[in-house]
Amino acid sequence: MRLSIRHTTRYLFDAPVVHALQRLRLTPKETQGQEILEWEMEYENAHEELTYEDQHHNTITLVGVKPDVREVRITCRGMVDTHDHAGVIGRHAGHLPLWSFLSQTRLTRPGPGIEKLVRELRNYEGERLDMLHELSRSTLERVEYKIGTTDWNTTAEQSYAARNGVCQDHAHIFIGAARALDVPARYVSGYLMMNDRIEQEATHAWAEAFVDGLGWVGFDISNGISPDERYVRVATGRDYRDASPVTGISFGNMQQVLEVDVAVEQQHVQQQ
Numbered sequence: 001m002r003l004s005i006r007h008t009t010r011y012l013f014d015a016p017v018v019h020a021l022q023r024l025r026l027t028p029k030e031t032q033g034q035e036i037l038e039w040e041m042e043y044e045n046a047h048e049e050l051t052y053e054d055q056h057h058n059t060i061t062l063v064g065v066k067p068d069v070r071e072v073r074i075t076c077r078g079m080v081d082t083h084d085h086a087g088v089i090g091r092h093a094g095h096l097p098l099w100s101f102l103s104q105t106r107l108t109r110p111g112p113g114i115e116k117l118v119r120e121l122r123n124y125e126g127e128r129l130d131m132l133h134e135l136s137r138s139t140l141e142r143v144e145y146k147i148g149t150t151d152w153n154t155t156a157e158q159s160y161a162a163r164n165g166v167c168q169d170h171a172h173i174f175i176g177a178a179r180a181l182d183v184p185a186r187y188v189s190g191y192l193m194m195n196d197r198i199e200q201e202a203t204h205a206w207a208e209a210f211v212d213g214l215g216w217v218g219f220d221i222s223n224g225i226s227p228d229e230r231y232v233r234v235a236t237g238r239d240y241r242d243a244s245p246v247t248g249i250s251f252g253n254m255q256q257v258l259e260v261d262v263a264v265e266q267q268h269v270q271q272q
Contacts (some may be wrong), residue, residue, distance in 0.1 A: 001081070001083075001193075001229040001230065001266055002079060002080070002082075002267040002268075002269050003080050003230075003232060003264055003265070004077075004263075004265045004267050004268060005077065005079075005094055005232065005259075006077045006187060007026060007076040007263075008075045008260070008261045009039065009073070009074045009075075009258065009260055010072070010074075010247055010258070010260075011068045011071065011072040011073075011258055011259075012070065012071055012224035012259070013071070013072075013256050015070070016067070017065050017066070017067055017070070017072075018067065019065070019066070019067065019149070020050070020065035021062060021064055021065070021071075022246055023062055023246070023247045023248070024041070024062075024074065024245070025058050025059070025235040025244065025245055025246075026074075026076045026246070027039055027059035027061065028078070028232050028234050029057065029058070029059075029233050029236075030086075031089060032089055032090050033084075033085045034082045034232060034233065035081045036079075037078070037080060037081060038079045039080075040076070040077060040078060041074065042075045042077075045065065045066045045069040045072045046063045046064060046074065047064055048062070049062040049064045050062060054242075056094050056186075056235070056236050056237050056242060057065045057093055057224065058234075058235040058237070062213065064182045071137065071263070081232065082111060082229040082232060083229055084229040086228070087208075087218035087226025088215065088216075089215060089218065091215045092215065092216065098184050100238070101179070101185055101210065102157070102179050102182065102183075102184050103179070104179055104180075104240075105201060105266040106178060107155050107156060107178065107239040108155075108175045108239050108261075109155070109176060110156065110157060110180050111130070111161070111210075112157075112232070113157060113161050114160050114173060114177050115180070117135075117177055118181055121135055121138075121177070122181065128183065128211055129214070129217065131181070132183065132209050133219070135137070135177055135178065135219075135266070136174060136221045136224065138175050138176050140221055140224055142161055142163065142168065143159060143160055143165055143170060143173060144164045145165070145166060145167075147204070149162065149164060150165045150169050150173070150202070152240060154169060154172045156161075156169065156170075156175070156176045157176075162170070164232065166222070167204055167205040167222040168205045168240055170207075170222045171187050171188070171206055171221060174209075174221050175187060175207050178209050183211075184208045185207055185210070185238050186208050186236050187205065187236065187239050187240055187242065188208055188234075188236040188243065188263030189203055189236075189245060190204055190205075190231060190233045191234065191236045191243070191262065191264050192230055192231055192264065193230040193266060194264070198263050198265045199261070199262070199263050200261075200262040201260060202227040203245055204220075206219060206220040206222070206231075207219050212243060218231070246258075
């Protein structure tokens, strides 16, 4: 499937910027199941400082904000070819060893609620892959997808206890429980082509777990499926903080408002 993507991020400051840097994870990965045909980024009131690859093989673009501005706009657009591999990414790559994805972070660490879920699955009588699908199903069953109830700083246990959250929370709950079950797991940020609309208000997030014999396998807990050709992987990490699309550093007494606009649309390819 050929997907056309446009992603606009807009910052509005209530006072002129003294100094600000933005760390962008907005370039899709070249990985099994997807090829990047074209990708470009445009900046308004900002400029690219440098581009490098981090420990997760994410492409990081460091952007400097022009002084004295009140608005910054970053627009990404491109074309990606995707293929359905039933969520299987394959072998481990990156500069971090596989065992590093077994340790918990502040956002994934289980509390009493998730620990109970882990106990229910610890003696699962079946293949590990089937157990992970059951973990995904159980997470969605107990934590309703509900916008506006959590934010980027909400932990997995807080979302689980509240019984609601969004894709980021579902991923953190799955990751925390999988690690407690001795399964390496990681967070994925990216794009999803929706069947009912093109315009979206946010990027998407899901989880991947490492299964012997298959490698990394994706689980979109919020939609109850493994990622298919409608998904585009952009960044991975131990939790949201490693894979967030944009993180910033600002100096000066100013508040900022972030607006995001995403459009993902299938492009029909003419057969030769």
